[in-house]
Amino acid sequence: MLGTDAADAIEAVLLDIEGTTIPVSFVHQVLFPYARAAMPGLLAERAADPAVRAALAEIAGLAPGVAPLAQLNAWMDRDEKIGPLKALQGLAWAEGYRTGVLRAALYPDVLPALRCWHAAGLRLAVYSSGSEAAQRLIYGHTTEGDVTGLFDGFYDLSMGGKRDAASYRAILARAGWAPGRTLFLSDIVAELNAASEAGLRTCQLVRPEDGTVAGAVHARAATLDEAARQFGLRRAA
Ligand SMILES: CSCCC(=O)C(=O)COP(=O)(O)O
Numbered sequence: 712m713l714g715t716d717a718a719d720a721i722e723a724v725l726l727d728i729e730g731t732t733i734p735v736s737f738v739h740q741v742l743f744p745y746a747r748a749a750m751p752g753l754l755a756e757r758a759a760d761p762a763v764r765a766a767l768a769e770i771a772g773l774a775p776g777v778a779p780l781a782q783l784n785a786w787m788d789r790d791e792k793i794g795p796l797k798a799l800q801g802l803a804w805a806e807g808y809r810t811g812v813l814r815a816a817l818y819p820d821v822l823p824a825l826r827c828w829h830a831a832g833l834r835l836a837v838y839s840s841g842s843e844a845a846q847r848l849i850y851g852h853t854t855e856g857d858v859t860g861l862f863d864g865f866y867d868l869s870m871g872g873k874r875d876a877a878s879y880r881a882i883l884a885r886a887g888w889a890p891g892r893t894l895f896l897s898d899i900v901a902e903l904n905a906a907s908e909a910g911l912r913t914c915q916l917v918r919p920e921d922g923t924v925a926g927a928v929h930a931r932a933a934t935l936d937e938a939a940r941q942f943g944l945r946r947a948a
């Protein structure tokens with residue numbers, strides 16, 4: 712048994728990325744500017760790439776008559792969580808990770824906790840607005856190496872928006888996880904509200920260095936280890 716009480720033991724943990732496992736500063740000051748700078752070249756040089764063509768077709772459907780790059784820049788200005796933008800950002804980041812320009816530094820508490828939970832038999836999965844490919848890239852290129860093997864699943868906006876309870880129901884149906892035995896970790900209250908509506912247990916990561924706005928409803932923790940303590944998970948040594 713992994714939790715403190717077998718009746719409600721947590722068996723699986725679903726994790727947000729930005730503000731939960733990876734600093735907001737890395738996403739906003741490193742990843743997003745990298746993708747913005749690479750976007751014109753990506754669209755020009757890889758126009759025949761099926762993934763680029765699919766994203767462009769989606770953009771044309773969402774914003775008819777608008778130049779794709781102008782639309783992408785507008786979405787990036789507003790930090791919109793929208794499928795074709797996230798797909799193209801993922802393609803842009805691939806080059807940065809490949810050349811070593813990009814390397815992800817997780818919050819220092821994250822890997823010890825994830826390794827401990829994984830070793831204890833907890834199932835782990837990611838749910839981020841970043842595309843599945845972008846999630847595999849970020850965890851495949853951390854300062855501590857490739858840690859993708861810790862996760863059983865990588866869920867993105869193809870499961871629905873993160874503020875919609877239906878998305879969490881769809882993820883749990885796909886993973887075969889029970890809502891009451893799954894813990895969702897995020898820094899964003901609206902995401903936690905949606906997960907809670909779907910029956911998941913929830914905990915907000917409040918990272919002082921990132922200025923997280925703490926809510927009043929959900930359990931709160933400053934580190935994954937603190938979350939583990941509250942929910943009776945096996946803790947990092
Ligand atoms: C895959 S790392 C980049 C994450 C991203 O693009 C983003 O918008 C942040 O999304 P999250 O759902 O992890 O807050």
Ligand SMILES: [Mg+2]
Nearest residue numbers: 727729730898
């Ligand atoms: Mg987040």
